[in-house]
Amino acid sequence: MTARIAVFHGFGQPLELVECPIPNLQEGETLVKINCCALCRSDLHTYEGRRTEATPAILGHEAVGQVIESRAGLAPGMRITWGIFACCSECFFCCNGLPQKCESLFKYGHARLTDEQPLSGGLATHILLRKGTPVVPLPDSIPDEIAVLANCSTATAFASIRNADLRTNAVVAVLGMGILGLTAAAILSSQGHQVIGFDPDPAKAELAKDFGCTDFFSDVDAFKSALSNQTQGRGADACLELAGSQAAAQLSLTSVRIGGTIIWTGAAAPVGEVSIQPEQILRRQLTIRGVHNYIPGDLTDAVEFLSAFSQQFRFEALFGATFSLDEIETALQFAAVSTSRVMVRP
Numbered sequence: 001m002t003a004r005i006a007v008f009h010g011f012g013q014p015l016e017l018v019e020c021p022i023p024n025l026q027e028g029e030t031l032v033k034i035n036c037c038a039l040c041r042s043d044l045h046t047y048e049g050r051r052t053e054a055t056p057a058i059l060g061h062e063a064v065g066q067v068i069e070s071r072a073g074l075a076p077g078m079r080i081t082w083g084i085f086a087c088c089s090e091c092f093f094c095c096n097g098l099p100q101k102c103e104s105l106f107k108y109g110h111a112r113l114t115d116e117q118p119l120s121g122g123l124a125t126h127i128l129l130r131k132g133t134p135v136v137p138l139p140d141s142i143p144d145e146i147a148v149l150a151n152c153s154t155a156t157a158f159a160s161i162r163n164a165d166l167r168t169n170a171v172v173a174v175l176g177m178g179i180l181g182l183t184a185a186a187i188l189s190s191q192g193h194q195v196i197g198f199d200p201d202p203a204k205a206e207l208a209k210d211f212g213c214t215d216f217f218s219d220v221d222a223f224k225s226a227l228s229n230q231t232q233g234r235g236a237d238a239c240l241e242l243a244g245s246q247a248a249a250q251l252s253l254t255s256v257r258i259g260g261t262i263i264w265t266g267a268a269a270p271v272g273e274v275s276i277q278p279e280q281i282l283r284r285q286l287t288i289r290g291v292h293n294y295i296p297g298d299l300t301d302a303v304e305f306l307s308a309f310s311q312q313f314r315f316e317a318l319f320g321a322t323f324s325l326d327e328i329e330t331a332l333q334f335a336a337v338s339t340s341r342v343m344v345r346p
């Protein structure tokens with residue numbers, strides 16, 4: 001049996017479609033046939049040369065598929081999603097609640113393709129799941145197109161919210177109404193929290209409301225005064241920076257109440273510096289917490305949430321065109337200029 005893979009050789013070079021042998025499974029490994037894989041911003045950043053990855057590589061991590069064969073106890077035919085990483089479960093970070101920072105971390109869609117590390121990404125007909133990969137079965141109620149969101153934006157949104165440690169009926173400011181911000185808003189609203197959304201693009205207003213924002217603003221002053229009016233001048237219990245911009249990180253510092261929590265999840269690449277007055281942080285008893293990726297429990301929560309709520313929120317509105325693996329180059333070029341998620345069905 002062979003697999004078909006799209007190999008990325010570096011910025012400016014066309015992807016190469018090749019057949020490769022499927023290796024024999026080692027203990028703990030699972031062979032999965034890919035149903036579909038969405039193109040993430042991080043894939044596009046790599047494709048456009050704005051982020052450097054080891055090459056050659058198979059890009060793509062937002063995938064779902066069907067178990068073909070497993071030496072990890074998974075039943076053939078089972079439809080699953082999996083974490084973006086495999087971890088060892090034994091190192092310092094794995095034993096201290098940060099498996100996403102494992103000392104021998106393997107990240108799907110970001111690893112160098114070698115004979116020892118074959119089938120490492122989602123832009124292929126098959127993927128080989130390593131030992132130590134979190135796997136979650138998918139209920140039939142979640143279509144593939146929605147399920148692909150689970151292991152990237154949905155699980156990351158859950159990690160951000162978990163780290164905010166919210167009280168019940170909290171007021172949460174969400175900065176950035178991209179897929180991550182919209183998903184966080186939907187989760188927060190499903191949990192009974194009040195969500196005040198902000199994005200400098202006024203065109204996001206309708207989506208923001210559809211995804212559970214109680215209020216949405218594209219003007220900073222209007223956002224600040226609404227936040228103040230709705231909290232008797234205190235500010236939000238927490239602010240999630242999910243825009244990945246310097247302006248949003250700066251704005252987050254003045255959006256929370258005394259004792260509030262600021263979560264930075266958006267800026268996974270350098271965006272410039274923000275200015276912090278230590279005196280304000282201590283007098284206002286603020287917590288600033290960085291969140292990168294997620295832990296296996298967040299992925300389980302993501303699948304449960306999508307299963308229960310994907311109909312209620314307009315997740316299907318986030319998707320654009322679907323391409324075959326043979327059209328991968330067109331798919332990447334289309335995705336680079338599209339605001340919606342592009343899907344590849346091998």
Ligand SMILES: [Zn+2]
Nearest residue numbers: 040041062152
């Ligand atoms: Zn992603």
Ligand SMILES: [Zn+2]
Nearest residue numbers: 088091094102
């Ligand atoms: Zn580890």
